Amino acid sequence: MTGIEVLxxxxxxxxxxxxxxxxVLFEAAGGSxxxxxxxxxxxxxxxxxxxxxxxxxSVEPSFFAEDFASxxxxxxxxxxxxxxxxxxxVKMDRGVIISETRHGFVCANAGVDASNVPGKDTVCLLPExxxxxxxxxxxxxxxxxxxxxxxxxxxxxxxxxxNGITNVAIGVAGMNPLADYRGESDPHGYPLEASVxxxxxxxxxxxxxxxxxxxxxxxxxxxxxPHDPGxxxxxxxxxxxxxxxxx
Amino acid sequence: MTGIEVLxxxxxxxxxxxxxxxxVLFEAAGGSxxxxxxxxxxxxxxxxxxxxxxxxxSVEPSFFAEDFASxxxxxxxxxxxxxxxxxxxVKMDRGVIISETRHGFVCANAGVDASNVPGKDTVCLLPExxxxxxxxxxxxxxxxxxxxxxxxxxxxxxxxxxNGITNVAIGVAGMNPLADYRGESDPHGYPLEASVxxxxxxxxxxxxxxxxxxxxxxxxxxxxxPHDPGxxxxxxxxxxxxxxxxx
Numbered sequence: 001m002t003g004i005e006v007l008x009x010x011x012x013x014x015x016x017x018x019x020x021x022x023x024v025l026f027e028a029a030g031g032s033x034x035x036x037x038x039x040x041x042x043x044x045x046x047x048x049x050x051x052x053x054x055x056x057x058s059v060e061p062s063f064f065a066e067d068f069a070s071x072x073x074x075x076x077x078x079x080x081x082x083x084x085x086x087x088x089x090v091k092m093d094r095g096v097i098i099s100e101t102r103h104g105f106v107c108a109n110a111g112v113d114a115s116n117v118p119g120k121d122t123v124c125l126l127p128e129x130x131x132x133x134x135x136x137x138x139x140x141x142x143x144x145x146x147x148x149x150x151x152x153x154x155x156x157x158x159x160x161x162x163n164g165i166t167n168v169a170i171g172v173a174g175m176n177p178l179a180d181y182r183g184e185s186d187p188h189g190y191p192l193e194a195s196v197x198x199x200x201x202x203x204x205x206x207x208x209x210x211x212x213x214x215x216x217x218x219x220x221x222x223x224x225x226p227h228d229p230g231x232x233x234x235x236x237x238x239x240x241x242x243x244x245x246x247x
Numbered sequence: 248m249t250g251i252e253v254l255x256x257x258x259x260x261x262x263x264x265x266x267x268x269x270x271v272l273f274e275a276a277g278g279s280x281x282x283x284x285x286x287x288x289x290x291x292x293x294x295x296x297x298x299x300x301x302x303x304x305s306v307e308p309s310f311f312a313e314d315f316a317s318x319x320x321x322x323x324x325x326x327x328x329x330x331x332x333x334x335x336x337v338k339m340d341r342g343v344i345i346s347e348t349r350h351g352f353v354c355a356n357a358g359v360d361a362s363n364v365p366g367k368d369t370v371c372l373l374p375e376x377x378x379x380x381x382x383x384x385x386x387x388x389x390x391x392x393x394x395x396x397x398x399x400x401x402x403x404x405x406x407x408x409x410n411g412i413t414n415v416a417i418g419v420a421g422m423n424p425l426a427d428y429r430g431e432s433d434p435h436g437y438p439l440e441a442s443v444x445x446x447x448x449x450x451x452x453x454x455x456x457x458x459x460x461x462x463x464x465x466x467x468x469x470x471x472x473p474h475d476p477g478x479x480x481x482x483x484x485x486x487x488x489x490x491x492x493x494x
Binding site: 001002003004005006007008009010032091093094096098100105106115156159160161162163164165166167168177178195196197198199201202203205206208209210220221222225236237238239240244245246 | 248249250251252253254255256257279338340341343345347352353362403406407408409410411412413414415424425442443444445446448449450452453455456457467468469472483484485486487491492493
């Protein structure tokens with residue numbers, strides 16, 4: 001049967017600020033990677049390596065953060081960091097802040113989160129430029145193994161109307177994140193409608209199935225998926241404002 | 248390396264109204280299925296087998312459907328079917344109808360779509376009760392091969408704020424569609440937050456990577472994913488109204 005494989009990258013050590021993540025990933029996965037593979041890396045280790053962690057003891061909450069936090073029994077310093085990482089608040093109610101980040105992503109708490117970070121007063125931010133983070137890994141792997149390995153940085157986001165979070169792509173390098181079937185036909189010859197697939201998001205979702213949140217597997221290799229090579233950018237996964245019915 | 252496989256189920260013949268889909272799927276995939284596998288089936292063949300197709304020549308559009316269709320150059324009969332399948336209109340603009348279906352799913356055109364259906368005047372609806380459709384396949388496979396094969400019915404939905412559609416689960420049988428990590432801890436001992444994963448949606452997304460929209464592969468087997476057995480229902484993937492910030 002034809003198909004794809006999603007393989008857990010094990011043996012990635014604890015990552016600390018300043019670590020050379022592309023080298024760490026090459027050490028852990030380089031021997032397994034082959035032409036055609038895609039590497040998906042959870043943003044948490046990217047953020048840590050890039051020093052995108054904040055010690056809450058250094059944060060002075062604003063009046064607005066204090067007020068919101070007190071009404072919903074939240075840590076005002078955490079709320080303050082969320083507000084600083086937000087470009088725009090989309091919804092703010094019942095203790096939940098849904099915001100648009102500077103990257104254009106809409107997610108809970110602007111992607112600021114406290115799990116999988118050492119220290120109870122520490123929170124992790126999204127990478128400053130996840131496409132660039134993906135590009136650095138992609139370039140390092142090309143240099144080391146002589147093969148193009150498209151690289152996706154993932155995070156898990158909630159969605160309106162549906163319960164539970166799913167992994168999505170927040171950084172992309174080396175592949176087109178969308179597969180556009182418009183203009184092609186189905187087996188009946190009928191033109192395919194509404195057929196731009198967010199394949200980078202589907203790859204990110206698939207990668208999650210091979211990681212286990214509690215085991216600390218921070219990367220996966222997807223083998224056998226016929227991706228569309230290209231420079232790529234997760235910006236393509238952001239709905240353009242003029243087409244966004246939910247803005 | 249440990250991981251999962253996503254295998255295309257090939258050789259599924261064209262499905263027609265009245266066909267016994269569980270038997271068709273057993274014929275195509277039964278010899279390959281093993282304990283631990285999950286079967287993902289695209290809703291299109293489920294809807295076809297269940298006769299959930301509509302000949303637009305038999306549809307009399309309402310005044311409202313005519314009006315909306317004329318403003319956006321749409322087929323008023325198609326709009327009429329979308330309205331009939333809608334429980335509630337969530338957004339309606341620029342020729343797009345986002346509605347809540349009777350199942351509680353929020354999606355474009357109430358899931359009514361014209362691709363992969365024979366005949367240019369034919370549209371396909373969502374299955375009436377996709378959980379029941381999944382249960383029938385699940386029960387038939389158990390009877391035939393003596394193994395529990397959790398079964399997911401998938402469709403591809405758009406999402407607010409993000410570009411492109413992704414496969415999600417609209418029917419589930421034999422597994423819990425959510426993995427709840429709340430109360431568990433990360434490798435640092437910190438409690439995992441916001442950690443209810445919509446794994447059935449991630450499995451649906453992964454399955455799409457092994458199908459090819461233009462090749463007509465309508466099902467995939469996911470092997471090696473440690474699912475959580477249970478009766479399951481896609482209703483659990485619908486955000487409860489009282490927790491839905493987007494209602």
